[in-house]
Amino acid sequence: MEYVTILLDGLAYGMVLFIISVGLTVTMGLMRVINLAHGAFAMIGGYAAAALIQAGAPFAVALALATLGVAALGALAELLLYRPIYRKGELSQSLMTFGLTFVVIAALTSIFGPGVRPIPIPSALDGMMNLGFRAYPTYRLFLIVVGLALMGLLWLLIDGTLFGARLRAAVDNPRMCQAVGVNVRLLFTVAFALGCGLAAFGAVAGAQLMPLDSYYALRYLVLFLVVVGVGGLGNFRGSFVAAVGLGVVDTFSKYLVPNAAPYVFYGLVVALLLWRPDGLMPARSAS
Amino acid sequence: MTASFATDPVLNVRGLSKTFGSLHVTRSIDLDLHAGARIGLIGPNGAGKTTFVNLLTGVIPADAGSIALDGRPIERLSAERRVRRGLVRTHQLNALLLEETAVDNIAIAIAERDRKAWRMLRYGAAWRACVEEAHDWLREVGLARLANGRVSELSYGDQRLLEIGIALSLKPRVLLLDEPAAGVPSGEAHAIHAMIERLPRDVAVLMIEHDMELVFRFAREIVVLVAGGVYTRGAPAEIAADERVRAVYLGRSAA
Amino acid sequence: MSESEIIRPVAAPARPGLPLLAGRLLPWAAVIVVFFALPDRLTLGANVFIMALFALSLDLAVGYAGIVSLGHAAFYGIGAYAAAICAIHLTPDPILGLVFATIVAALFGLVTGMLILHTRGVTLMMLTLAIAALAAETANQAHAITGGDDGLQMPELEPLLGHFHFDLWGRTAYLYSAAVLLVWFLISRRIVRSPFGRSISGVRQNVRRMRAIGTPVWGRLVATYALSAGIAGSAGALAAQSTGTVGLNAMSLLASGTVLMVLALGGMGRLYGAFIGALVYVVLQDFAAEMDPFRWMFVIGALMIAVVLFLDDGLMGLADIVGRRFSGRVR
Numbered sequence: 001m002e003y004v005t006i007l008l009d010g011l012a013y014g015m016v017l018f019i020i021s022v023g024l025t026v027t028m029g030l031m032r033v034i035n036l037a038h039g040a041f042a043m044i045g046g047y048a049a050a051a052l053i054q055a056g057a058p059f060a061v062a063l064a065l066a067t068l069g070v071a072a073l074g075a076l077a078e079l080l081l082y083r084p085i086y087r088k089g090e091l092s093q094s095l096m097t098f099g100l101t102f103v104v105i106a107a108l109t110s111i112f113g114p115g116v117r118p119i120p121i122p123s124a125l126d127g128m129m130n131l132g133f134r135a136y137p138t139y140r141l142f143l144i145v146v147g148l149a150l151m152g153l154l155w156l157l158i159d160g161t162l163f164g165a166r167l168r169a170a171v172d173n174p175r176m177c178q179a180v181g182v183n184v185r186l187l188f189t190v191a192f193a194l195g196c197g198l199a200a201f202g203a204v205a206g207a208q209l210m211p212l213d214s215y216y217a218l219r220y221l222v223l224f225l226v227v228v229g230v231g232g233l234g235n236f237r238g239s240f241v242a243a244v245g246l247g248v249v250d251t252f253s254k255y256l257v258p259n260a261a262p263y264v265f266y267g268l269v270v271a272l273l274l275w276r277p278d279g280l281m282p283a284r285s286a287s
Numbered sequence: 288m289t290a291s292f293a294t295d296p297v298l299n300v301r302g303l304s305k306t307f308g309s310l311h312v313t314r315s316i317d318l319d320l321h322a323g324a325r326i327g328l329i330g331p332n333g334a335g336k337t338t339f340v341n342l343l344t345g346v347i348p349a350d351a352g353s354i355a356l357d358g359r360p361i362e363r364l365s366a367e368r369r370v371r372r373g374l375v376r377t378h379q380l381n382a383l384l385l386e387e388t389a390v391d392n393i394a395i396a397i398a399e400r401d402r403k404a405w406r407m408l409r410y411g412a413a414w415r416a417c418v419e420e421a422h423d424w425l426r427e428v429g430l431a432r433l434a435n436g437r438v439s440e441l442s443y444g445d446q447r448l449l450e451i452g453i454a455l456s457l458k459p460r461v462l463l464l465d466e467p468a469a470g471v472p473s474g475e476a477h478a479i480h481a482m483i484e485r486l487p488r489d490v491a492v493l494m495i496e497h498d499m500e501l502v503f504r505f506a507r508e509i510v511v512l513v514a515g516g517v518y519t520r521g522a523p524a525e526i527a528a529d530e531r532v533r534a535v536y537l538g539r540s541a542a
Numbered sequence: 543m544s545e546s547e548i549i550r551p552v553a554a555p556a557r558p559g560l561p562l563l564a565g566r567l568l569p570w571a572a573v574i575v576v577f578f579a580l581p582d583r584l585t586l587g588a589n590v591f592i593m594a595l596f597a598l599s600l601d602l603a604v605g606y607a608g609i610v611s612l613g614h615a616a617f618y619g620i621g622a623y624a625a626a627i628c629a630i631h632l633t634p635d636p637i638l639g640l641v642f643a644t645i646v647a648a649l650f651g652l653v654t655g656m657l658i659l660h661t662r663g664v665t666l667m668m669l670t671l672a673i674a675a676l677a678a679e680t681a682n683q684a685h686a687i688t689g690g691d692d693g694l695q696m697p698e699l700e701p702l703l704g705h706f707h708f709d710l711w712g713r714t715a716y717l718y719s720a721a722v723l724l725v726w727f728l729i730s731r732r733i734v735r736s737p738f739g740r741s742i743s744g745v746r747q748n749v750r751r752m753r754a755i756g757t758p759v760w761g762r763l764v765a766t767y768a769l770s771a772g773i774a775g776s777a778g779a780l781a782a783q784s785t786g787t788v789g790l791n792a793m794s795l796l797a798s799g800t801v802l803m804v805l806a807l808g809g810m811g812r813l814y815g816a817f818i819g820a821l822v823y824v825v826l827q828d829f830a831a832e833m834d835p836f837r838w839m840f841v842i843g844a845l846m847i848a849v850v851l852f853l854d855d856g857l858m859g860l861a862d863i864v865g866r867r868f869s870g871r872v873r
Binding site: 367371394398410413454457 | 762
Binding site: 028034036081084085088090091092093094095096098099100101102103104105106107109110114214218221222225226229233259262263266267269270273274277278 | 604610612657658660661662663664665667668669671672673675676679683795796799802803806810834836837838839840842843844845846847849850851854
């Protein structure tokens with residue numbers, strides 16, 4: 001295996017992690033709610049898209065419908081399930097969202113049955129692309145491009161729009177934000193829906209790298225949380241750095257030391273969290 | 288600084304400094320506290336009074352300077368160890384165990400002071416002794432009637448008194464009072480003022496307070512902090528007459 | 543009348559009245575009655591005790607010290623594997639196996655606790671998750687020792703105390719688990735009322751206060767975490783010894799979530815909550831034995847959501863409300 005190829009694989013994997021996790025950093029940083037159900041929303045999107053594709057829908061349509069559908073579902077969940085727990089402690093929050101994950105896993109499995117739900121690569125993305133110095137799978141390049149594009153879009157959205165300014169203000173100081181008349185409740189709902197939609201998008205687009213099966217929501221949950229924690233709660237740039245960094249490290253260690261890969265990964269995570277308990281890029285300055 | 292005492296100071300602070308980024312929040316502060324000292328620390332908002340207390344108590348690490356308690360350096364000790372050496376503070380906002388009773392709040396502190404708080408299985412007599420002593424301290428601060436009341440149900444003024452009672456039960460060498468009367472309704476303030484007058488004579492006390500009447504009645508020396516540094520210091524009468532101090536306060540309040 | 547003049551009776555009186563004493567003995571009397579009255583359900587009973595012990599261990603960490611552990615199954619699993627490994631390689635004596643498992647789990651708790659208990663809140667929760675993931679991965683990969691995916695089979699154990707064989711009906715396992723639970727319960731109750739126990743409860747209520755009275759917070763939390771891990775290890779060892787098998791699922795996230803749910807269902811920070819939660823959970827599980835695992839997962843998940851949304855203090859809290867309504871007494 002050549003290192004450049006491994007690096008590209010790592011980047012592709014990291015981008016998928018980023019796309020899925022970025023919504024979680026908003027939930028945990030902005031709403032300060034422990035959300036262990038983020039993987040469940042991603043999983044719903046993946047399963048829905050798989051079903052649509054099986055029914056004959058094109059990949060792009062399935063991707064779009066799954067993203068929008070899960071965003072709507074996320075808004076609903078925020079209203080019905082998350083609002084009552086904002087004021088409760090982190091324990092109640094983890095319990096409720098843990099439970100939600102179990103319910104989602106159970107429901108999806110009883111509807112669609114156990115086993116992997118395949119999302120085939122669309123023909124346009126199948127095959128190899130010549131990069132000049134080597135050929136590389138188009139699908140993975142697509143992931144890298146989408147991840148970078150999303151990062152750029154978020155940058156514009158969060159640093160360049162009123163919505164973004166409000167979001168940043170709410171992360172920094174929710175009370176002040178409320179006091180100056182920002183509708184924080186609405187902001188929460190919209191941000192939560194957006195995060196869930198992105199999770200679904202990432203799950204569908206990255207299904208080749210992170211296969212959709214019954215335990216998807218639990219298996220990758222720790223991964224998403226880790227990206228958010230290492231990046232710094234509420235900091236999407238931190239999430240990007242953490243996701244790409246961890247993706248590359250994990251991919252390299254899987255190629256180089258296959259048996260020790262989980263140790264490298266979690267060892268690095270533990271070390272990073274101990275070194276910087278507030279993440280690499282904490283959103284709020286310590287006060 | 289002129290030391291008018293023959294004895295060595297209990298607390299000796301030299302060149303204590305702290306910067307946050309480019310902001311000098313504490314500029315090379317020197318301070319001596321002798322046994323029985325009553326020093327008031329005043330200054331306009333943002334002068335760095337609370338930062339100074341946090342540096343002394345070890346809540347945040349200092350960039351430079353030395354702190355010695357009874358001649359032994361403590362600037363490298365953790366906040367908890369400084370407390371066990373006798374450097375005790377009260378908090379501006381309440382930091383009480385709200386689910387416990389008033390007497391247990393003090394008994395827990397006494398157990399800690401007497402190194403009994405690691406006891407898990409054999410503790411009956413030791414704990415009873417802590418509770419008994421805690422009742423004495425409650426009488427001392429005038430809360431005996433509320434000994435078995437839950438702290439969350441005490442009035443704000445009584446909570447402040449309990450805060451002082453906990454600090455006293457630790458038998459401090461140096462006591463830092465961080466705005467002991469802040470936010471207490473006027474009806475309850477007299478009890479706190481009276482308590483402050485009755486603090487044990489041998490304890491060195493440093494009080495931070497916005498209530499000028501209280502500070503000038505209590506303190507025998509006043510240190511004025513401006514922009515992180517000591518602006519001036521002296522007897523209350525001198526400070527009260529100092530035009531520059533008045534200007535600092537007026538200047539701030541006019542801004 | 544000013545509020546400060548009301549003197550409220552708080553906490554338990556020094557000498558419990560007769561009804562209170564009877565209330566405390568009731569659960570243990572029930573243990574004996576069930577033994578004679580339901581001889582064919584003793585395996586189920588042992589499961590209740592084991593789950594109660596596991597939840598009790600979590601209660602010390604979460605309910606008393608405020609350490610939210612999302613990976614407590616790691617300690618339970620380590621205890622289970624240690625008991626099996628001890629039986630295979632060291633000695634078939636069940637009590638020695640139990641002690642060995644408890645010590646191994648407590649040591650693991652001690653070491654990981656020393657590492658992670660500097661942190662708080664979300665970071666700490668993630669670290670507990672990451673460490674549980676590492677432990678589970680180790681169990682999965684160390685085929686030679688843990689059997690990997692296949693798990694381990696316990697060899698035949700020596701009779702308990704040299705006399706009591708582990709019988710097919712689970713009589714020995716039942717009494718053995720009940721006895722271990724009783725011992726840990728008495729120790730835990732003693733500890734939570736001790737100066738140590740009060741100080742860790744203080745850390746949960748207000749860290750700033752405890753630092754201000756000179757409490758070595760980190761040390762207290764590490765000690766509590768190690769103790770909690772040791773008790774969880776005991777529970778895992780009992781499970782391994784009474785069922786005869788250990789598998790990777792002992793360490794899963796589902797197991798960590800389940801024990802959190804059991805504790806929340808019963809009620810945190812009151813020791814007995816663990817018992818009630820475990821009883822309800824295991825009996826439910828028994829009713830659902832015919833269900834496929836995913837249906838069962840649905841039931842657990844729905845229970846977790848319901849507990850958070852509708853049952854703040856768990857069943858014990860509900861019992862308090864009902865009790866007050868009937869007796870008109872203040873807790």
